[in-house]
Amino acid sequence: MKKLCTLMMALVCSLTLAACSRGQGTEKRQASLAFFDALHKTLMAQSMEIEGTTDISTNMSLSGRFHLYLNQKQDLELALEVDGSAMGIPVNDVFNFYIRDGKTYLNSMGTKSQSLAENIGLKPGEKLESWDPFLSMTDEQKEKCFKSVSVSHDQY
Template sequence: MKKILSIVCAFFLLIGIGGCSSKSDEDILAFFEAFHNTLNAQSGHITAQIQMDSTDQSIIDIDLQMLQKEDLQIALSMDLESNGNRQEDFLQFYTRDGKTYLNSMGTTSQSVLSNLGIDASEKISVYDPFMNFSDSELCDLIESSSKDGNTYSLTIDPSLISTLLDSFGTVDVESSTLDAVIENETLSSFTLDVSGRQTLEEASENIRFTIDCQIEDLDQLQSISFPDDLETY
């Protein structure tokens, strides 16, 4: 009887292990397609929080509106928190009518977009690092995947994230997971969680960062609200 119970327990353990490491190429490719479509949007509103934990904890809150109709319009606001000290409106950056406007902790300035190598009359797109990957190469980047409704959960190859974070090899990522919600073949939200270690010369410390992002009004945003005193920057 004990032997039979042992066999049954082992059977269900193997099923559980197999389920944890399962992988659906269809789901993986659906995510990358949504990722690509999101990057190509001509307008949208993104809010995100980046939390970094190492020796100290830092949090960056980002609010970004982007609109490309006749010219490029951007409204970016960042709040910063470190060691419990928070600075609201740490940085604000705007573009409109071919000009750029910067407010950094109360110090304002303005310039022109061409100084950044950007033509305001041309549509710009965000660089997609996976554009030239084949379907099989994209699937190889993911170690496991699961899907619950329109939520996709992926375990990413740690070596990929290590290389993206630091090409010098000082970062060793131990785990990297991504949960993404896909609606209308675009991302509506995602959470990326990465943990590992960073080594610089003789010093080594644990690192972890989380990016929690919400994406709204893709290709639906009609206008951006700018500060009334923008021209005085």
């Protein structure tokens, strides 16, 4: 479960750092590598707050809004909230997951649960280990993740 939490955080982080624009050749390569470097540094942070939106164009029009809060300077606190829409129909409380005071809280589309954090493998006082799934990728593989990418100051 720790890896699942970390993977979800990596996904959210990567979605917030990704942006579409026209990048060619060396610019695309440099921007791709800068993106993955920024993502790695974000995953190593002891605290962060990220908000973002994403649109997925398939045969169904999907969009979503997410908010991620992580603070593990003291006791672990994590909040991941996701709302969205499918084909223009709003879907609230798609996924709300919290860790606080040694407990986990889940509210997903009306289904609620509460448990001890120990039940998902988090011992009292333990921090989430950052797991960067992209560390083993070559620069060429990282570059292929994007159709286009650009960097402007601290936005990717």
